[in-house]
Amino acid sequence: MKMKLATLALGAAIAATPALAELTFTALSYRTGPYAANGIPFADGYEDYFTLLNERDGGIGGEKVELIECETGYNTEKGVECYESTKGQGALVYQPLSTGITYQLIPKATADGIPVHSMGYGRTSAKNGEVFNWIFNYPANYWDGASVAIKYLLEENGGSLEGKKIALVYHNSAYGKEPIRTLEELSAKHGYELMTLPVDHPGQEQKSQWLQIRREKPDYTLMWGWGVMNQVAIQEAVNIRYPMENFIGIWWSGSENDVLPAGEGADGYKALTFHNVGSDYPLFDDIQQYVVDAGMAAGAGDQIGTALYNRGLYAAMLAAEAAKTAQEMHDTAALAPAQMRDGMENLVMTEAKMADLGLPNFGPEFEVSCQNHGGEGYAAVAQWDANAESWSLITDYMQSDQDVLQPLIDEDSSAYAAEAGIEAGCM
Amino acid sequence: MPEQLLFAMEVTLNGLMAGVLYALVALGFVLIFKASGIFNYAQGVMALFAALTLVGIQDGQVPFSHLINAIFGTDVHHFGWHVPAIFAILLTAAVMVLFAWIVERYVLRHLVNQPGIILFMATIGLAYFMEGFGDMMWGSDIKKLDVGLPQGINFAIDDTTFEWFGYGFFIDNLDISATIVAVILVVALTVFSQYSKQGRALRAVADDHQAALSVGISLRFIWVLVWSIAGFVALVAGIMWGSKSGVQFSLSLIALKALPVLMLGGFTSIPGAIVGGLIIGVGEKLFEFTIGPLVGGATENWFAYVLALIFLVFRPQGLFGEKIIERV
Numbered sequence: 108m109k110m111k112l113a114t115l116a117l118g119a120a121i122a123a124t125p126a127l128a129e130l131t132f133t134a135l136s137y138r139t140g141p142y143a144a145n146g147i148p149f150a151d152g153y154e155d156y157f158t159l160l161n162e163r164d165g166g167i168g169g170e171k172v173e174l175i176e177c178e179t180g181y182n183t184e185k186g187v188e189c190y191e192s193t194k195g196q197g198a199l200v201y202q203p204l205s206t207g208i209t210y211q212l213i214p215k216a217t218a219d220g221i222p223v224h225s226m227g228y229g230r231t232s233a234k235n236g237e238v239f240n241w242i243f244n245y246p247a248n249y250w251d252g253a254s255v256a257i258k259y260l261l262e263e264n265g266g267s268l269e270g271k272k273i274a275l276v277y278h279n280s281a282y283g284k285e286p287i288r289t290l291e292e293l294s295a296k297h298g299y300e301l302m303t304l305p306v307d308h309p310g311q312e313q314k315s316q317w318l319q320i321r322r323e324k325p326d327y328t329l330m331w332g333w334g335v336m337n338q339v340a341i342q343e344a345v346n347i348r349y350p351m352e353n354f355i356g357i358w359w360s361g362s363e364n365d366v367l368p369a370g371e372g373a374d375g376y377k378a379l380t381f382h383n384v385g386s387d388y389p390l391f392d393d394i395q396q397y398v399v400d401a402g403m404a405a406g407a408g409d410q411i412g413t414a415l416y417n418r419g420l421y422a423a424m425l426a427a428e429a430a431k432t433a434q435e436m437h438d439t440a441a442l443a444p445a446q447m448r449d450g451m452e453n454l455v456m457t458e459a460k461m462a463d464l465g466l467p468n469f470g471p472e473f474e475v476s477c478q479n480h481g482g483e484g485y486a487a488v489a490q491w492d493a494n495a496e497s498w499s500l501i502t503d504y505m506q507s508d509q510d511v512l513q514p515l516i517d518e519d520s521s522a523y524a525a526e527a528g529i530e531a532g533c534m
Numbered sequence: 535m536p537e538q539l540l541f542a543m544e545v546t547l548n549g550l551m552a553g554v555l556y557a558l559v560a561l562g563f564v565l566i567f568k569a570s571g572i573f574n575y576a577q578g579v580m581a582l583f584a585a586l587t588l589v590g591i592q593d594g595q596v597p598f599s600h601l602i603n604a605i606f607g608t609d610v611h612h613f614g615w616h617v618p619a620i621f622a623i624l625l626t627a628a629v630m631v632l633f634a635w636i637v638e639r640y641v642l643r644h645l646v647n648q649p650g651i652i653l654f655m656a657t658i659g660l661a662y663f664m665e666g667f668g669d670m671m672w673g674s675d676i677k678k679l680d681v682g683l684p685q686g687i688n689f690a691i692d693d694t695t696f697e698w699f700g701y702g703f704f705i706d707n708l709d710i711s712a713t714i715v716a717v718i719l720v721v722a723l724t725v726f727s728q729y730s731k732q733g734r735a736l737r738a739v740a741d742d743h744q745a746a747l748s749v750g751i752s753l754r755f756i757w758v759l760v761w762s763i764a765g766f767v768a769l770v771a772g773i774m775w776g777s778k779s780g781v782q783f784s785l786s787l788i789a790l791k792a793l794p795v796l797m798l799g800g801f802t803s804i805p806g807a808i809v810g811g812l813i814i815g816v817g818e819k820l821f822e823f824t825i826g827p828l829v830g831g832a833t834e835n836w837f838a839y840v841l842a843l844i845f846l847v848f849r850p851q852g853l854f855g856e857k858i859i860e861r862v
Contacts, residue, residue, distance in 0.1 A: 141782070141784035142783075143674040144675050144676045144782055279832040303831070304831060305831045305832035307834055308835075309784050309787050311785075311791070314551075314552055315826070321704055334782075334784055335779050335785075338779045342778055346686045346704075347704060364675070364676045364780075368676060368780030372686075
């Protein structure tokens with residue numbers, strides 16, 4: 108009898124408790140395992156931004172934000188388990204933080220009607236929103252990255268790469284192979300010679316690749332690496348005295364973690380980025396006041412302003428702005444995943460909006476539409492200063508070569524649509 | 535001399551150096567397998583844990599600082615001192631001895647007479663425990679490891695080979711250091727096992743547990759001893775690999791590089807680990823140099839495991855392993 112009364116009392120208490128959170132965001136993070144050093148700052152940035160919105164603004168549009176974090180260990184199977192175990196909790200959008208997990212979630216999330224934002228990773232051709240209705244990859248994808256790197260090198264060489272040799276050192280996986288087709292197309296257009304050098308997972312041993320670079324002396328080397336592959340590649344480049352200013356990594360090869368182990372030798376190394384660096388923005392003052400000083404920082408609070416922390420924060424900011432857009436479109440504060448998708452598809456990021464948020468010039472301006480889920484493909488080049496131990500942008504945001512990329516995206520997305528039996532069109 | 539031949543010579547030399555690094559990892563496996571018949575899945579994580587502890591001690595990092603700060607609301611991270619490399623290495627070696635004692639006391643002692651597969655499973659559990667424990671103790675950020683070993687191109691070799699052939703060979707100073715350390719380690723281990731009382735006891739246990747017990751050799755002491763030596767070897771491997779990539783959690787994956795070496799050299803032979811490492815190192819580098827470009831590259835892991843498979847088919851005990859014959 109006592110047990111029954113207790114159960115009833117507990118039930119009544121639960122029923123009487125008002126819902127504390129109405130907008131549920133999900134972060135598939137990895138704070139453990141071999142890639143934890145990269146997963147932690149991103150997850151901290153993502154979480155801190157939503158904590159800031161809750162503490163400073165009372166949430167988004169008056170609705171508190173609940174963030175569900177699920178640990179994937181950067182393992183695709185665990186990532187799918189995370190998705191399955193959290194999708195029933197009202198998740199508005201998933202940020203899988205892994206190309207492998209994104210590929211697995213594309214059909215699942217499409218069937219379940221939950222949007223996925225794979226920001227700067229995942230399937231590049233998901234940019235075609237008419238085929239991938241529920242998948243978004245704004246503001247830039249891997250092919251944009253490859254194209255912007257070449258555009259930067261064109262600028263460095265007076266508009267011509269004729270006769271130049273460019274090496275691509277890449278992780279021998281679907282992720283690492285992403286830029287090859289684009290670089291081949293651009294090679295045909297601009298007349299440079301492309302040399303591809305795959306590195307086996309995890310990339311702790313790269314002597315063969317760097318001996319080849321030493322022998323063949325490419326003018327420039329691009330890198331599509333991840334985790335330990337980045338640190339070893341940069342150290343090997345230092346060892347063979349490869350000029351660091353001619354070595355450019357994709358954004359996943361451009362964090363402090365990648366360059367610090369090589370010390371002074373990494374000075375001058377460059378990496379692409381689709382968001383700004385450092386913490387000299389008004390919003391970071393608010394992060395300090397409302398999150399860090401209040402003892403609510405995610406993790407140890409020691410990652411603020413690092414490249415990957417900023418990326419996580421930027422991803423959360425884009426999710427929050429899409430939620431605001433959805434609230435305005437549907438005239439409701441509480442959102443469903445389908446409404447969130449509408450918000451993402453109608454997201455417009457302008458400089459004025461970013462300045463209002465306290466993040467002036469933090470990312471490129473872009474506009475999402477039904478046809479274009481990937482933005483306009485702008486990215487910038489950052490350079491590492493080993494003495495100051497900091498990154499700084501050395502270019503403005505540059506647009507990728509849409510004349511070359513759009514046909515590739517159309518071709519790949521059409522092939523996917525045919526394979527999956529999808530009839531392309533807007534929702 | 536033809537250019538391609540010069541390149542092949544350079545690749546071969548670098549393959550030998552890479553092989554030494556593989557052998558350093560394989561040595562730890564061999565020591566434990568030889569003395570106790572346990573395939574120690576945790577060997578890679580031991581290298582990681584040793585390297586984390588070394589950097590932590592060197593940098594004066596407060597162990598479990600995140601946990602302490604979370605529980606007590608403090609903000610402590612560093613003691614504020616820097617320990618010289620040699621003392622930090624000695625202190626880390628002491629930690630690895632303590633670790634060996636704990637493993638014997640709380641894991642192995644309770645699994646005496648259990649089948650090999652149970653002991654293997656126990657080491658899997660141990661690997662996961664240590665990975666999490668190391669994370670909690672020292673944090674998961676990537677740490678720069680600097681014990682004063684020179685790194686980068688060896689200019690003497692570069693200049694000399696340039697004078698001889700008109701092409702300077704690239705040899706990494708760190709690889710040369712690793713080779714010297716590996717030679718010292720193997721000589722020391724050989725002298726220890728051949729000429730010391732404990733070494734003879736270790737060999738006796740390796741030959742026959744029951745017979746060794748019957749003449750009064752303490753199995754527990756031998757296990758602590760051999761896990762301590764394997765811990766020290768893991769520390770050396772952790773230093774060499776950690777100097778290349780920084781100390782990070784993927785350091786535990788270096789164990790993957792040791793498996794083909796063990797299959798080739800044999801699980802019970804110290805010279806086998808060295809020779810196996812050299813064969814794998816040179817073989818994979820030359821294969822990548824000659825055949826790699828024809829098949830798209832990244833052949834090194836594939837080559838190492840395929841070579842090991844071929845050895846398994848024709849010589850299951852490896853080059854130097856003991857042939858196990860069971861008579862009915």
